[in-house]
Amino acid sequence: MLDGKRIIITGSTSGIGRATAIAAAVEGASIVISGRRQAEADAAVAEIEAAGGTAHAVTGDVAEAGFGEALIARGTELLGGLDGVVNAAGIIVRATAEATTDEDWVRQMAVNVDGPFRVSRAAVPRLRANGGGSIVNVSSTCGNVGAAGLAGYCASKGAVISLTQAMALEHGAEQIRINAVCPGAIETPMLAGGHADGVTIDQVRAANLASIPQARIPGPEEVADLILFLLSDRSRHITGADLAIDGGYTAQ
Numbered sequence: 001m002l003d004g005k006r007i008i009i010t011g012s013t014s015g016i017g018r019a020t021a022i023a024a025a026v027e028g029a030s031i032v033i034s035g036r037r038q039a040e041a042d043a044a045v046a047e048i049e050a051a052g053g054t055a056h057a058v059t060g061d062v063a064e065a066g067f068g069e070a071l072i073a074r075g076t077e078l079l080g081g082l083d084g085v086v087n088a089a090g091i092i093v094r095a096t097a098e099a100t101t102d103e104d105w106v107r108q109m110a111v112n113v114d115g116p117f118r119v120s121r122a123a124v125p126r127l128r129a130n131g132g133g134s135i136v137n138v139s140s141t142c143g144n145v146g147a148a149g150l151a152g153y154c155a156s157k158g159a160v161i162s163l164t165q166a167m168a169l170e171h172g173a174e175q176i177r178i179n180a181v182c183p184g185a186i187e188t189p190m191l192a193g194g195h196a197d198g199v200t201i202d203q204v205r206a207a208n209l210a211s212i213p214q215a216r217i218p219g220p221e222e223v224a225d226l227i228l229f230l231l232s233d234r235s236r237h238i239t240g241a242d243l244a245i246d247g248g249y250t251a252q
């Protein structure tokens, strides 16, 4: 499905980004892995190469001004061109608005909103030179509906959907497609992390399962399937969409 596609994926040292990178490589794409930690990026590259695929690593912090441009410039050079970008890097701060510090607010917006903005802005001219391409932003159900105790995270993921829609309009005629995926609870390190003291992962899973019509929490490979479709030419008439992948959670 992705034979010959050249794709840069942020947050691909873990979770949804990593699963997407491996699945895309198996489908024939060349990949640039990106995350904050070199050792984890090297491990993802090694896993892809062991499976017979092609991958490179460009590490850094997407919240840093200049990194988005540097990642896209170096990544495009390594790949010999650019067909697609996935903005999967993200963090979650579990706090009500009242309990959110300025520092947490700013950091969450910097990683979750500034990051995809800068990476996408840098990707546009390269995708234009390519005659088109696909950008996939990983938002969340929290971008479409509220979630108590996740005020800043919801605000950041809503902003990602708005950015997706506006950029899709700006670049539709150039065949640069920009879409968002909105996962519900997915079994990754993010689901387990950052809870209040004494809250167990079993309690987290039980609370999520009770609110999901399909009553299951999928692995990141299922989100990767949707992202691969959006990266591929099979989705060539889809742009500006935000697609829920949440077992029916936001249908309620």
Ligand SMILES: NC(=O)c1ccc[n+]([C@@H]2O[C@H](COP(=O)([O-])OP(=O)(O)OC[C@H]3O[C@@H](n4cnc5c(N)ncnc54)[C@H](O)[C@@H]3O)[C@@H](O)[C@H]2O)c1
Binding pocket: 010, 011, 012, 013, 014, 015, 016, 017, 034, 035, 036, 037, 060, 061, 062, 063, 087, 088, 089, 090, 091, 092, 111, 138, 139, 140, 141, 182, 183, 184, 185, 186, 187, 188, 189, 190, 191, 220
């Ligand atoms: N797991 C879920 O339940 C869930 C649900 C909805 C949306 N999401 C979104 O999916 C995306 C991936 O999350 P995940 O569940 O795979 O989590 P994860 O913690 O497993 O992976 C997050 C990735 O982002 C990278 N990252 C974080 N901060 C970064 C920074 N400043 N610069 C560069 N890279 C950075 C990490 O290195 C890691 O590779 C996130 O945007 C998250 O908000 C996750």
